[in-house]
């Protein structure tokens with residue numbers, strides 16, 4: 135089976151480009167050019183140079199000894215938290231800002247949930263001297279205040295999304311409306327493996343550096359390129375897509391996705407799309423989507439702003455539907471406990487999004503010799519206020 | 529019977545079409561609003577199926593959609609409200625909405641229901657041309673529904689030709705690069721866009737939408753085009769004046 139996007143951007147039955155005509159010229163321009171541009175030697179050279187010198191790649195693959203002892207398997211952490219700006223998001227924004235330059239765009243817009251993608255976008259815009267506008271849900275602006283300040287310090291304008299649930303999905307709506315209103319000079323840097331084709335595929339390719347590095351790094355550690363499992367949390371699915379990419383066609387590698395169950399899958403306050411969703415169309419793509427029987431998109435909930443999205447990228451819908459990946463979901467409490475455990479066993483405070491991936495051990499028992507690579511997608515600095523409130527640390 | 533849109537387009541006049549969101553201001557206003565619009569000389573109506581995430585719409589239609597959903601509007605309820613509409617209303621009726629609610633209802637079931645009620649056409653901005661042609665054109669045609677596509681000032685001539693070929697009613701000409709309800713007045717840019725489209729001699733007439741709000745903008749838009757669609761301005765009127773003053777609104781247009 136093919137787990138990557140076909141010519142029209144479909145992963146099995148999922149994907150495509152369900153966009154209003156107003157967006158067609160921009161999306162079509164991107165579709166026609168993205169592969170050609172991103173595989174030009176000069177693009178690759180510049181991209182890899184920036185990833186090395188500016189982002190600080192390769193990110194380490196770290197054998198987590200104490201965590202491994204605790205959970206009875208061999209756990210490696212892919213340290214995306216050590217990237218410049220503190221998460222995997224910057225791999226994609228570096229790629230897309232170069233793409234925007236090649237396409238002659240001068241103004242950048244983005245949506246953000248946790249603010250990590252917003253910060254990563256504001257950062258590359260500062261780097262390249264481009265105007266930057268970030269849409270962010272009003273609720274997220276309140277719960278991710280440090281990241282809002284960082285974006286402003288980097289010179290970006292942060293515009294609140296005040297409609298709907300006032301979180302990531304609404305910020306995405308606002309960014310799309312901005313793009314409709316500014317069709318000529320603007321490039322929209324989508325922050326996850328979502329949106330109309332070619333976005334899911336383009337974002338996945340920029341993030342695929344994660345699994346490319348895992349392969350040679352694991353070879354050094356273990357003498358083999360393929361782990362037994364790769365594990366990632368899924369919001370829209372960009373860190374997961376990058377972590378899985380080079381293992382999709384290696385059937386001996388188990389693929390594990392962890393979604394946000396919020397207060398419990400059946401609590402009515404959840405973001406566990408694979409469990410609660412049905413096929414639908416959101417933000418320009420056909421994918422698994424939390425919605426009412428009437429096709430209205432449901433307002434999701436998670437303690438982590440970055441997983442608070444009612445859909446998943448089309449690649450992940452296909453991995454779920456085809457059975458290629460195992461899907462689990464972790465509650466707020468499980469994710470917070472896993473974050474605390476990682477802090478105290480390994481001295482690494484993860485983003486709350488990332489905490490969900492580490493909650494896998496609540497749900498799945500691994501064998502002693504299993505090599506499990508977990509995407510440590512981001513660090514927890516931005517979440518300190520939430521941790522303080524939750525664990526009464528003040 | 530030939531489609532009411534086709535018949536209407538043959539009339540020797542500029543057409544005034546009005547959009548409103550079903551279920552707004554109150555859940556059961558739908559039929560009354562349609563009847564009043566016809567009584568006041570409106571030529572065609574777009575009945576908006578509210579959606580939680582209307583990404584091509586500006587604040588006015590976003591808010592009316594949110595309110596309609598809060599009022600309890602669903603696809604099933606609209607179909608119920610409209611089931612006897614053809615006993616009292618004879619102008620063309622079009623359902624305008626986003627694709628996901630239609631997909632969940634079932635595309636074929638949705639089209640069948642439209643035919644039973646006497647709906648003449650559909651506007652689904654996020655159902656793109658290629659998907660329509662490959663997957664749904666046959667179903668739309670089977671139930672006698674005209675699908676209406678949008679074009680914008682950025683749409684290339686080649687693409688406009690493709691859209692013209694795939695259309696069998698009219699082309700919805702979005703007046704400017706914007707979401708609904710955001711531009712005030714038309715400038716030089718619109719003028720040359722309207723002329724460019726007129727000079728293409730398309731087989732389908734064009735009806736202009738987005739940014740029409742009064743007599744002046746209606747006149748400008750219909751200088752070359754066959755008609756114009758008013759949406760946000762009418763919703764604002766409903767919000768400010770309630771549902772029983774439709775005449776006051778239509779009087780201001782022509």
Ligand SMILES: Cc1ncc(COP(=O)(O)O)c(C=O)c1O
Nearest residue numbers: 250326369370371372373440512
């Ligand atoms: C650290 C971190 N991990 C994961 C995510 C979820 O996004 P994605 O599923 O695209 O990786 C986010 C989103 O903000 C994030 O900040």
